[in-house]
Amino acid sequence: MTYAIEAEGLVKRYGDKAALDGIDLRVRAGTVLGVLGPNGAGKTTAVRILATLAAPDEGRALVGGFDVTRQAAKVRQLIGLTGQYASVDEKLTGTQNLVMIGRLLGLSRTSAKARAAELLERFSLTEAAAKQAGAYSGGMRRRLDLAVSLVSRPRILFLDEPTTGLDPHARNELWDVVRELVADGVTVLLTTQYLAEADQLADDLLVIDNGRVAASGSPDELKALAGGHRLDLKPLRRDDVEKAAGILGAKPGEDGRLTIPIHDLAVPPAVLRKLDEAGIVLAEHALRLPSLDDVFLTLTGTDKTLMGAGK
Ligand SMILES: Nc1ncnc2c1ncn2[C@@H]1O[C@H](COP(=O)(O)OP(=O)(O)O)[C@@H](O)[C@H]1O
Numbered sequence: 216m217t218y219a220i221e222a223e224g225l226v227k228r229y230g231d232k233a234a235l236d237g238i239d240l241r242v243r244a245g246t247v248l249g250v251l252g253p254n255g256a257g258k259t260t261a262v263r264i265l266a267t268l269a270a271p272d273e274g275r276a277l278v279g280g281f282d283v284t285r286q287a288a289k290v291r292q293l294i295g296l297t298g299q300y301a302s303v304d305e306k307l308t309g310t311q312n313l314v315m316i317g318r319l320l321g322l323s324r325t326s327a328k329a330r331a332a333e334l335l336e337r338f339s340l341t342e343a344a345a346k347q348a349g350a351y352s353g354g355m356r357r358r359l360d361l362a363v364s365l366v367s368r369p370r371i372l373f374l375d376e377p378t379t380g381l382d383p384h385a386r387n388e389l390w391d392v393v394r395e396l397v398a399d400g401v402t403v404l405l406t407t408q409y410l411a412e413a414d415q416l417a418d419d420l421l422v423i424d425n426g427r428v429a430a431s432g433s434p435d436e437l438k439a440l441a442g443g444h445r446l447d448l449k450p451l452r453r454d455d456v457e458k459a460a461g462i463l464g465a466k467p468g469e470d471g472r473l474t475i476p477i478h479d480l481a482v483p484p485a486v487l488r489k490l491d492e493a494g495i496v497l498a499e500h501a502l503r504l505p506s507l508d509d510v511f512l513t514l515t516g517t518d519k520t521l522m523g524a525g526k
């Protein structure tokens with residue numbers, strides 16, 4: 216098995232706080248690793264270390280077979296990085312942004328222009344090529360950002376929360392681009408707060424929390440880890456939510472929905488009888504397999520409304 220990215224025991228401290236507290240990870244060449252975690256989990260720190268922008272305090276990492284600390288220049292030649300915050304120059308047009316990066320990478324004026332045109336076409340930005348990036352929509356900006364990181368034809372790509380803040384349409388477009396890149400053999404490490412995104416794109420997942428690995432495996436393996444079914448219930452009357460929560464021993468979501476894990480399929484009918492006896496009428500009830508949201512909740516205790524936001 217060849218790994219495009221391998222890291223062992225990564226530690227990064229800021230003062231007395233460990234942003235990373237011993238992270239191991241591996242990404243098979245030509246696959247997508249989704250790194251999931253709530254805000255502050257250490258996702259960006261991990262990406263920065265792997266992309267040679269920060270040095271680890273402990274541990275070691277190989278990217279494309281090169282050591283990120285001792286062979287940083289080699290690593291930089293292989294990788295592309297799209298950071299969490301848009302990095303394009305707003306005063307420059309789409310074409311100018313791409314040509315500038317091409318020139319910085321040592322391409323001739325003609326090659327830089329040709330590469331820019333090719334990328335603009337690929338990202339459906341040809342019509343906006345002569346417009347200043349400052350006038351682009353959020354989705355266009357992210358696509359230009361991604362295009363900028365692809366000028367050098369990287370074989371390994373780091374995407375740090377590439378779709379945070381995008382509307383569903385723009386998010387879908389970006390997912391398609393990532394799928395195309397993977398079809399071309401590019402290895403992708405993507406961080407995200409959106410479980411749907413991880414489920415859609417990632418071959419493997421790494422859930423991190425407080426700088427540590429909370430779980431890893433394929434999306435299906437992680438779902439199996441959450442075990443059993445889930446019963447979702449929503450009382451019709453808002454006033455009944457607390458009462459139902461008391462009976463079920465569950466914490467209601469913002470929308471009044473209650474979810475309980477089910478390990479015995481005889482339980483759901485019994486639950487419904489109990490609620491009925493208490494005079495609670497349900498607007499919705501559904502038995503389902505665990506989602507990645509449940510996995511996340513089980514593993515990190517993070518409220519799933521936060522993780523599912525904007526889905
Ligand atoms: N340059 C820095 N200086 C001090 N603390 C930092 C710095 N960068 C990150 N941290 C802290 O390290 C932790 C992990 O941050 P980060 O990697 O940005 O998390 P994530 O990307 O998962 O939201 C957070 O507690 C954050 O406040």
Ligand SMILES: [Mg+2]
Nearest residue numbers: 258259260299
């Ligand atoms: Mg981050």
